[in-house]
Amino acid sequence: MEGPRLIRHLTRAIIFSVSVNLLYYFLLPILTGLFLTHFYVPDITDAYEEVNYLQNEVAFGVIIRPDFETNILFHLLVGIGIYGLLFTAIRLFKKFKSSKVG
Structure with a gap:
């Protein structure tokens, strides 16, 4: 490949990766938070049982979510890889399509 290409x-791969990460780490939590807030019904009588269930019955007691800051390089590389796979698949599809027509 030539230098400018x-x-x-x-550059396109980095932009794609950053946009996917922004969607995953910012837009998705906001949308799920809005959904959960809309349908939340407070119930003081069953609050203790719910907390007790979450702490003792759910596997590991907590949900472990990765930090954005610690995994930024990994996500950037994965995004670049996904972009590369998509770009290669599109290029091969166009090549296959043009060889079939002509």
């Missing part, structure tokens, strides 16, 4: 594809 490589830089263009790398």
Whole structure:
């Protein structure tokens, strides 16, 4: 690949990766929070049983979520890889389609 094409594809891959990460880490929690807030019904009589169930009956007692800051490089590389796979698949599909027609 030539230098400018490589830089263009790398730039697009980074933009794709950042946009997917922004969607996953910012937009998705906001939407799920809005959904949960809309349908939340407070019930003081069963509050203790719910907390007791969450702490003792749910596997490991808590949900462990990865931090955005610690995994930024990993997510960036995965996004670049996904973009590369999509770009290669589209290029191969166009090549296959043009060879079938002609």
